[in-house]
Amino acid sequence: VQFTRVRLTGFKSFVDPTELDIAPGLTGVVGPNGCGKSNILEAIRWCMGEGSARQLRGGGMDDVIFSGTSDRPARNIAEVSIELDNHQKDAPTAVNEFDQITVTRRIERDSGSNYKVNNQDARARDVQLLFADLQTGARSTGIVSQGKIAAIVAAKTVERRTILEEAA
Amino acid sequence: VQFTRVRLTGFKSFVDPTELDIAPGLTGVVGPNGCGKSNILEAIRWCMGEGSARQLRGGGMDDVIFSGTSDRPARNIAEVSIELDNHQKDAPTAVNEFDQITVTRRIERDSGSNYKVNNQDARARDVQLLFADLQTGARSTGIVSQGKIAAIVAAKTVERRTILEEAA
Amino acid sequence: GRERLLASFETVNGHFRSLFARLYGGGRAHLTLTEADDPLNSGLEIMASPPGKRLQSLSLLSGGEQALTAIALLFAVFLTNPAPICILDEVDAPLDDSNVDRFCTLVEDIAEETGTRFLIVTHHRLTMARMDRLYGVTMAERGVSQLVSVDLRAAEAMRETA
Amino acid sequence: GRERLLASFETVNGHFRSLFARLYGGGRAHLTLTEADDPLNSGLEIMASPPGKRLQSLSLLSGGEQALTAIALLFAVFLTNPAPICILDEVDAPLDDSNVDRFCTLVEDIAEETGTRFLIVTHHRLTMARMDRLYGVTMAERGVSQLVSVDLRAAEAMRETA
Ligand SMILES: Nc1ncnc2c1ncn2[C@@H]1O[C@H](COP(=O)(O)OP(=O)(O)OP(=O)(O)O)[C@@H](O)[C@H]1O
Ligand SMILES: Nc1ncnc2c1ncn2[C@@H]1O[C@H](COP(=O)(O)OP(=O)(O)OP(=O)(O)O)[C@@H](O)[C@H]1O
Ligand SMILES: [Mg+2]
Ligand SMILES: [Mg+2]
Secondary structure, eight states: OOEEEEEEEETTTTSEEEEOOOSSSSSEEOOSSTOOOOHHHHHHHHHHOOOGGGTTTTGGGGGGGGOOOSSSSOOOEEEEEEEEEEETOSSGGTTTTTEEEEEEEEEETTTEEEETTTTTOOOOOHHHHHHHHTTTTTSSEEEOOHHHOOOOOSHHHHHHHHHHHHHO | OEEEEEEESBBBTTOOEEEEEOOOEEEEOOOOOTTHHHHHHHHHHHTTTTOOOGGGGSSSSGGOOOOOOOSOOSEEEEEEEEEEOTTTTTSSSSTTOOOOEEEEEEEETHHHHHHHETEEOOOOOHOOOOHHHOOOHHHHHHHHETTHHHHHHHHHHHHHHHHHHHOO | OOOHHHHHHHHHHHHHHHHHHHTTSSSSEEEEEETTOOOOOOOOOEEEEESSOOOOOGGGGGHHHHHHHHHHHHHHHHHSSSSSSEEESTTTTOOOOHHHHHHHHHHHHHHHHOOOOOEEEOOOHHHHHHOOOOEEEOOOTTTOOOEEEEHHHHHHHHHHHH | HHHHHHHHHHHHHHHHHHHHHHHHTTTTEEEEEEETTGGGGEEEEEEOOOOTTTOOOOOOOSOOOHHHHHHHHHHHHHHHOOOOOEEEEEETOOOHHHHHHHHHHHHHHHHHOOOEEEEEOOOOOHHHHHHHHEEEEEEEEEEEEEEEEOHHHHHHHHTTTO
């Protein structure tokens, strides 16, 4: 299974529909402070089923919805989709029939998130397990948020051991 | 009072006698990772009377003494001096008679530190108070160690308030 | 104790507002005490609105924005009692080029206003270029540091060899 | 539980030793469990000796050395179960140019060995130059982000405008 694309609308500073293609090899993301680079990465973690708003720098999960500027009103809906290519047919059994798997998470202000996998309603747990079966996920070792390196360096030895448990 | 020079010998990776001139304006310190830049700044904080080895990335205070390489044996003594110019005659009363004030801290392995101010034995407390009277010191706001900015950002609001107490 | 802390809070807040605007080239920010009637046990909250953005708590800002705001706070406290020396170890690490530019301008201004001498460790090419003089630290002999005066071109080369 | 953790510890330690040497261009490092007979509650200690330096606990290394060592640990765990995607947010921030160079080489090698696709946020010119493609994020309209494909020269200009 390969990641091929991320789409986001109304997610933090990405109020307008945005598409990020994920091609083979190394894709760089650049730009000045505060322009939205970490927001894109948080959109991916959020769509993978991140359940804690604090992990996304928010107080509540509604904080991921575009909150408005002086020229634009706040939105009430945020939606992120991750597109996976499954032509290798090595996806988890439940979804292996499909050539492409699209995971979508959508949140409506004051009314919580819902998930879809290929347009079928799904629970957060299903989505988390799907990505775990792909050796990834919002809390996995391969998703290194800004400040995570410093946290590993500063961690007490017992906290640091928990990194190993992902490998076990 | 103005800082004019720092001398160090046997302090961490600065085994050989080293002199750093502190001229007016902005002095930059550059070099690759691990070459010793933070060690110089720690030498200044140590000479100002820093009492906690952990604040200097050590387990015990002897960790500031040059610990040897494959080509050089470990040392048993580390010494750092800070030279202050007092031609403006605005130093604390106890030392205001002098045109130049030199503060020296020296540590001998397994036998602790001792301090001198213009070649007179002094206690750690005297040195800390001297620098406090100059609005500075190892823990003062103007001495920003690597990672201190991140610590301020991550601090709980109550920890952050303690920054104000330096201003009070 | 309580009176003095409230008074210095006001002074620091005044400096902080103006330093924030100088570092960001605009925008607004202020400090608040979480327990204004019990300042000695209160928390210190930072509310910031970078140019064109809504007022938010520090935790919602980007990595570089958080660092720049913390720098403003540190200097705000510093300016209440400026010291003869100020030592900065890689505080510009998370800043982009335009924020580094304004950071250097602020440091130049403070040096001029207060006579403070600055010792600034940096990896940033732009910061190096703004210094009055540069020292390079090398480990030509492994594990042994040497200090040497360098010009800008030598300093730029020095960032690379290790 | 206990057996699996000890087994994965050995695997991770093996990867960690070789990744450390690749990132540092030499040197040695290893992991230790602080309580080898109670791994499920043990701490994880990191001992590292950069080229030419004595073996030390992580806390005694420089800021950049600590970051590089932590990167080696993260990738060591990652390689036990490589994922199709790896996302890195400014992990190269504290690294000097020669360490960035080796970091980029390692990431290229992992991408080739495992087929993992990398998404790498960076402010470092050297890292940008090693990417297969670049996206720039801008806020031409204040508070609103836009994503745009850029070439290297446009990306370098983009670091500066804010
Ligand atoms: N819900 C929201 N609605 C609108 N804007 C938001 C929302 N949440 C965060 N932002 C804005 O997004 C910006 C942060 O973006 P981000 O953290 O992605 O920056 P960055 O490009 O990673 O910067 P840096 O290089 O400093 O890390 C902040 O300025 C913040 O105001
Ligand atoms: N007591 C000691 N004796 C000899 N070497 C020491 C001693 N203590 C620390 N060192 C060495 O000093 C080096 C760290 O130097 P320092 O922290 O000053 O680097 P730096 O130039 O600030 O690097 P960075 O840019 O990564 O922050 C380490 O490699 C460490 O091995
Ligand atoms: Mg960021
Ligand atoms: Mg350092």
